[in-house]
Amino acid sequence: MNNPFIRKLENFTRFSQAERKALEDATGQNVRRLGSREDIVNEGDEPRAVNLVLEGWACRYKQLQDGRRQIIAFFLPGDLCDPHIFTLRQMDHAVASLTPVTLARVTQPTIEGLTESSTRIAETLWWEMLHNAAVQREWTVSLGQRSAVERLAHLLCELYMRLRAVGLTEGTAYDLPVTQADLADTLGLSSVHVNRTIQELRGAGQITWKGRRLTIHDLPALMALALFDPNYLHLDHEGAHLDAQ
Template identity: 45%
Template sequence: MTTIGAKENVTAIEPLLRLLSRYMPLDEADRAALSGLMVGTLLQREARTDIAREGDKPTVIRLLVSGWACRYKDLPDGRRQIVGFFLPGDFCDLNVYILSELDHSIGALTDVRYFEIQPHQFQEVIDARPHLTRALLWHELVTSGIQREWLLSIGQRSPLERLAHLFVELYYRLRAVDLVDDLAFDFPITQHHLAEANGMSLVHLNRTLQELRRAGLIELADRQLRIVDLDELKRVAMFKRSYLHFNR
């Protein structure tokens, strides 16, 4: 655990502030209200460990500050399906604390840092800041839209279309929080994670990656993904970015 002060915490939650500002402008009072929730302890978790497990009683709201995490479901025999990626600036289920128990698990794919916010403190802030509440609701609607696109990919897109769509989506989500350099971004997850997220075997996943490489659409090396031809990758994926609702 790392204890940080007010100035450091503004830097830590900058991805969240950038993300919410893509939906609607935030004034200084909104930004200060969010920052005020997160002065204190910044938690850390190592890669390949769980942040929360299915069946746990949710008592806090978690905000991912750095690293990548995932929402997943698993079967008794150990098979796992990743059903969502959490990137810096994402809440890990904003309203989950109203439930009696979690119906999914949250795992750290890389080393991560995150805040835990007490629900009553969060409620006090959004009650006092209706404009901020609207931005947070917008964020939750986008999360639901992403889930629908993932379901469409698993059910109807071909493996090539599915992987292309995920790469374009991650590009836009990371660009929204200023974590893209031109068309390249850190890509710290493994082929195993990609296979679990896309419903593919490792062999099929590797074959599909090679197909995207041979087509000159992506370069993936040294834990970095570079999109070589964004327009063509979007065409292959049949990607429509409207579900992300980035207005700014």
């Protein structure tokens, strides 16, 4: 399956052929491509459509008046950027590409049509929003309670699990196309502290990070170090087990 959005949602359930076609049609139109480090949505914009990431990485961020930035979420292939924004008059945060991205612009009438046509699609879109909220809660816990090495290890485990869910891992390796400055803005650390933390994980034989490729050498050990429990990702629903039946 080439559509990462459908592949992600099918961790929750399995769609009929008609439901897959409806999702393909909804996400195959209004496709655009942006380069790396471009704003997709600006804070203060009036929300008119939801952006679905088909290829590449993006992020949600807030920026203070003095230029300091906090990355609040990573958007990976298959992720909807803020599916609930139609209730807002203006955006209270920004969304930007971290790499070249391919996006599908999904309008409110399209989403409403999908949910009205299929109860199963409506349920999976609710699951998608609850999944995103759960990730946000876990990031808050990391910022408030985890040490620097635990924060980084936890993020690396989470990214592995999320990318595996859409078929973008190879063993325990995956592309990690972010900079140490991006990680600093995500983890609430300085770039120097992030560099030291990466070296600590490398020195312990936990990871190899060459270029854009990250390899986790002992996933259970890294999960234990990070106090990582994947249950918050809610990827263990019936859809994740149907292929094995």
